Amino acid sequence: MEKLIIHGPKTLNGKVKISGAKNSAVALIPAALLSEKKVIIDNVPNISDLHKYYTILEELGVKITHLSNSKIQIDSSNIHNFEAISDNVKQFRASYYLLGTLLAKNGYVKVGLPGGCNIGERPIDQHILGFKKLGATVIIDSDNVTAKSDKLIGNEITFDVVSVGATINVMIAATKAIGITVLKNVAKEPHVVDVANFLNALGANIVGAGTDTITINGVNNLNNEVQYTVIPDQIEAGTFLVAGAISGGEIEILNCIPQDLECIISPLKSAGVNIQTFKDSIKVNSNNIFSPINIITEPHPGFPTDLQSQIGVLLSLSNGTSTLTEQIWESRFTYIDELNKMGANIIVNDKTAVFNGVNHLKGAKVKATDLRAGAALVIAGIIADGTTEITNINYIDRGYENIEDKFRKLGANIERVVE
Numbered sequence: 001m002e003k004l005i006i007h008g009p010k011t012l013n014g015k016v017k018i019s020g021a022k023n024s025a026v027a028l029i030p031a032a033l034l035s036e037k038k039v040i041i042d043n044v045p046n047i048s049d050l051h052k053y054y055t056i057l058e059e060l061g062v063k064i065t066h067l068s069n070s071k072i073q074i075d076s077s078n079i080h081n082f083e084a085i086s087d088n089v090k091q092f093r094a095s096y097y098l099l100g101t102l103l104a105k106n107g108y109v110k111v112g113l114p115g116g117c118n119i120g121e122r123p124i125d126q127h128i129l130g131f132k133k134l135g136a137t138v139i140i141d142s143d144n145v146t147a148k149s150d151k152l153i154g155n156e157i158t159f160d161v162v163s164v165g166a167t168i169n170v171m172i173a174a175t176k177a178i179g180i181t182v183l184k185n186v187a188k189e190p191h192v193v194d195v196a197n198f199l200n201a202l203g204a205n206i207v208g209a210g211t212d213t214i215t216i217n218g219v220n221n222l223n224n225e226v227q228y229t230v231i232p233d234q235i236e237a238g239t240f241l242v243a244g245a246i247s248g249g250e251i252e253i254l255n256c257i258p259q260d261l262e263c264i265i266s267p268l269k270s271a272g273v274n275i276q277t278f279k280d281s282i283k284v285n286s287n288n289i290f291s292p293i294n295i296i297t298e299p300h301p302g303f304p305t306d307l308q309s310q311i312g313v314l315l316s317l318s319n320g321t322s323t324l325t326e327q328i329w330e331s332r333f334t335y336i337d338e339l340n341k342m343g344a345n346i347i348v349n350d351k352t353a354v355f356n357g358v359n360h361l362k363g364a365k366v367k368a369t370d371l372r373a374g375a376a377l378v379i380a381g382i383i384a385d386g387t388t389e390i391t392n393i394n395y396i397d398r399g400y401e402n403i404e405d406k407f408r409k410l411g412a413n414i415e416r417v418v419e
């Protein structure tokens with residue numbers, strides 16, 4: 001078992017380059033199986049969730065060639081297995097994108113029910129609603145989901161809840177359906193737009209991604225030669241923004257999309273953080289005095305749930321009482337017990353956490369309870385007095401590429417050790 005040991009407090013200074021977006025890559029990579037050609041994808045983050053995805057795809061007969069640290073080639077010409085039911089599949093959530101992809105490609109698919117970070121109930125009823133509306137028969141048993149259809153047919157589908165996964169999955173499934181599919185009440189996250197752009201590059205005909213309605217004109221084949229670059233990770237960039245805000249130095253965040261980060265830039269500015277945006281980079285610093293603010297998580301363009309725990313570290317240091325209300329997931333406050341061990345004063349009342357600001361955090365032995373909780377504890381450890389030891393860091397490795405190297409280059413004293 002590995003853990004992170006962080007000696008603080010340290011001031012962070014310098015430049016950090018953001019990697020490709022996890023939540024885009026976990027959709028683009030399976031979606032590439034729709035292509036008749038080999039597909040090259042660049043700016044792919046080197047994270048454990050993707051390593052797991054490569055193994056799953058290889059189990060299906062897909063050939064993944066690593067052309068460089070961040071570039072892969074996907075060759076699905078010899079895919080022979082349309083039942084993704086191994087233990088690897090069940091270990092992470094985004095394996096559900098194989099449902100939409102292989103249903104569209106092959107007319108039959110069985111996928112193990114997805115697992116993932118422990119952040120609450122994670123139903124897939126909206127994905128299934130979409131596949132059924134396209135004419136598929138969907139059967140769910142205790143372990144697997146099976147979807148079948150001789151030919152998917154375009155339809156108008158209004159989702160009951162705004163879901164990133166359902167929007168992307170049904171959009172993928174509809175790319176080769178007969179006729180027009182109109183998806184309403186869809187998610188508008190940057191990675192939804194990225195997947196639509198990728199599918200269009202392959203040869204699909206999708207308009208409206210990034211708005212409330214997406215229209216897909218079904219095509220027979222996707223056979224363009226494609227080399228596609230994944231967008232930068234909005235959440236990794238937001239994580240470094242918070243770190244820069246609370247560390248007392250100045251960080252320049254390179255390779256990011258500032259307009260996609262307005263959801264976090266705006267509350268940080270309200271708290272008193274100085275932020276300058278450029279074409280594809282952001283500078284952040286502060287005088288370490290933070291006004292209290294109130295935040296509610298919402299689908300994009302609202303404040304993202306995936307940055308809730310990271311901004312929680314800043315709120316725990318604010319000059320007064322702040323609140324964070326989590327509306328997307330039931331169990332995303334598990335990091336709060338850990339931050340309280342580090343000297344924070346936070347009380348959770350159902351969906352709202354109340355942060356009574358303290359002057360300093362202090363090092364402690366803490367555990368990452370999910371991916372973003374882990375990232376929050378890393379930031380907290382860097383600015384806390386003394387030594388912080390973080391266990392369960394496999395969660396962090398699922399979605400952050402070289403987190404300790406990136407923070408070390410900015411001046412953190414952080415090392416990975418084997419227990």
Ligand code: EPU
Binds near residue numbers: 093163165
């Ligand atoms: N929901 C349903 N039915 C569904 C699907 C979702 O009721 O069929 C509900 C969920 O229970 C939740 C809400 O809708 O309350 C939003 O869920 P969504 O489907 O948008 O989440 P997801 O697609 O499963 C992705 C990211 C999450 C991120 C959420 C919200 C991936 C692989 N995961 O999950 O990322 O929190 O969108 O933005 O893309 C993370 O990166 O740390 C992470 C958890």
